[in-house]
Amino acid sequence: SPTYQSHPRWFAEHGYVALVLDPIQLGESQGLHHGTHREGRWDWQSRGYTPAGTEVWNAMRALDYLESRPDVDAERMGVTGLSGGGVISWCLGAADERVKVVVPVCQSGSIEQVVTDRSADGHCDCAFWVNYYRWCWSDIGSLIAPRAFLIASGTEDVLWRPVGYRDVAHRVRLQYAALDAADRFDLVEDLSQHGYTPRLRRAIFTWFNTHLKNDPTPVTDDVTDYVEPEANLLVFGGKLPDQDAMRQVDRLLVKRSERQLPADLPNWNSDQAAALHQLGTTTFRHTLTDSLPTLREFRHDGSDAGGVAGSYTFNGRDGIPLWIRTKRPAAAASPLPLLVAAARIDARSSFNGGSASRPGVAGEIATAVVEVRNTGTTSVGPGYLWSLRRTYPLLGETLPERQVSDLLGGIAILRAEPMHQTIAVYGQEETAPVAIYAALLDPAIGEIVLANPPTSHEDPTTPEFLGVLRVGDLPQNLALAFPRPVTFVGNLPDAYRWTRQVYQTLGAEDRFRVIPSIRDWRPFEKSRTTTASRK
Structure with missing residues (x-):
């Protein structure tokens, strides 16, 4: 997508190594993203499966790959993404401490807001984790702290309303203050809908430069309109590997119980x-x-x-x-x-x-x-x-x-x-x-x-x-x-x-x-x- 090309291209043009992941169901990543949303896959809940888990797993493997490259400084890696990429930014940052900068875009808010507004109706299944413990976004944020963390949001986003993301940002800010790291968290907003704007992009680029390059100079330039030909971006040349298992990942990622028949009563009781x-x-x-x-x-x-x-x-x-x-x-x-x-x-x-x-x-x-x-x-x-x-x-x-x-x-x-x-x-x-x-x-x-x-x-x-x-x-x-x-x-x-x-x-x-x-x-x-x- 030309929309998503422009951001990693800016990073590459400014001294970063940028890797873009195809989310499930798009590009060369096959499988389902909309199980309960439109496919009737209510078994996903019984499996304890969410596509967010697969996306985070894929992103962690991407970090493994980046670490292996001689042109990558493994101590200075970050993650950012819009919408579904935003939730994966939250979750990858929480799950893997190799990520030193986290910037979710238009994907922040409270569980309370999502439930009461019925805005879950507008989200595919990747937007949330399996919430056994009734966590909210601020709990995920606590696992990111005290690493550099910027929330970018649009005030007119129909999915994530200001009442939700501002409350979460306030809670996260208090966590950073308690860790004496108040300068490593911030919220940037624009009067905009669900998506990027020049104001949000420049804030994101400045945040990465500040915390990965030690350069707090405000960024003034923006993305360009150049579109890379699709053929140049294919990894598998349009033909997926024979061992590709993404279509079955909802059955493979979460380990099922393999309870055996009991050998005797004490074994069974245990x-x-x-x-x-x-x-x-x-x-x-x-x-x-x-x-x-x-x-x-x-x-x-x-x-x-x-x-x-x-x-x-x-x-x-x-x-x-x-x-x-x-x-x-x-x-x-x-x-x-x-x-x-x-x-x-x-x-x-x-x-x-x-x-x-x-x-x-x-x-x-x-x-x-x-x-x-x-x-x-x-x-x-x-x-x-x-x-x-x-x-x-x-x-x-x-x-x-x-x-x-x-x-x-x-x-x-x-x-x-x-x-x-x-x-x-x-x-x-x-x-x-x-x-x-x-x-x-x-x-x-x-x-x-x-x-x-x-x-x-x-x-x-x-x-x-x-x-x-x-x-x-x-x-x-x-x-x-x-x-x-x-x-x-x-x-x-x-x-x-x-x-x-x-x-x-x-x-x-x-x-x-x-x-x-x-x-x-x-x-x-x-x-x-x-x-x-x-x-």
Whole structure:
């Protein structure tokens, strides 16, 4: 692009060695940059993958190459870039201390501003990191300090508003002042849109000269209009190397868990504890907070041939108002076993005990359907759902992870009722992962019941959970519930034979069941007692 040629050409004309990297999906760098933005690749979130990671990795390898050149002083290297190149400037500067000068252009602001303005809608996936720890840009800046750092921004940039980048700049400035390096940070602005201007360029060039050449003389010249022929800029001559793997980098960059079948119980206990800890400190770091769900109201909803119906309203851990719809056999004595499910996203109604989302059990079993967010009265339409799914990860969450939190909140409300005995969770199709992870986070849930669950988080249609594949895929993570009973309704998907093998290896094969219909389900302990009495 002529726009991007002019800046490295200025540097080369003024005594620098300039290297321009093709970002993913442009030039000779293949692959996808817009996974969740327009390709439906929600599995990226489960993989813990962002193209920003690949770009930083490529840039670090570029530094390796530059270090190897005799005409490069490895002690005086810097990075700058516009827009997507700006975020890589931030992240490369934070990740690699070989970079002595960092200048992001029109790519600075606060997570709060991006979330509240919905400006994430305008960004491709490279613009953000996988934010397990709820970092903001000022946290990235703290890893750059005290090296020379200049933020360049336009006040009319629709993506990065002044209220965001000025706040971040103020926070970073305080960090530099605390390190007695106030002269090594600054913010330059222009009354301009998203892009370079002569004022911004001259400030950038002066900053590099000051901190890499020890020459603070203000730069007065600007870029020229000369355009280098495209053929002169090709590295591979228009034909990519046979071993090029950029089209598969989203599957290669982040290492997946390779959990093996257990050799014995002590070995499994160790692996299980480590995996549950990793899930709790990354994927579900913000699921169980100190704030407890709060019961607002219980309402008796009458009865019919199917039993007695009731409704609870409660506030979830983050204050979202939610509903629980219950149904219990009319003549059964308390306490009863309780089977709890998350409402289905496509359920038209949860009237009278949960309607179509209610598991169709038989016998003396109570049921409850929790209207987790994006179901029932909190359903999100097409005008916001895409934005919501892309925004939650900026807060260290995902929409399905929030549904896990909601389900656990509903279970906490129900557990306080003396009419309920053991509590099991039920998940069908897309609600199955929600049930699985709710049980892993709540050891008091007695059993997991699944019907037609998805088999892998690698499938973009499977509910997404941040970085969960770094711990394990669905069959491996379900096995973390051991020794609690697991029941499959209908057929056992082939992928979950691994889970059953874990139970067999550890001597608990009877705790892994497959039943023909949900009407055949009875709580494991009760079922075993009934079987023993028949014998």
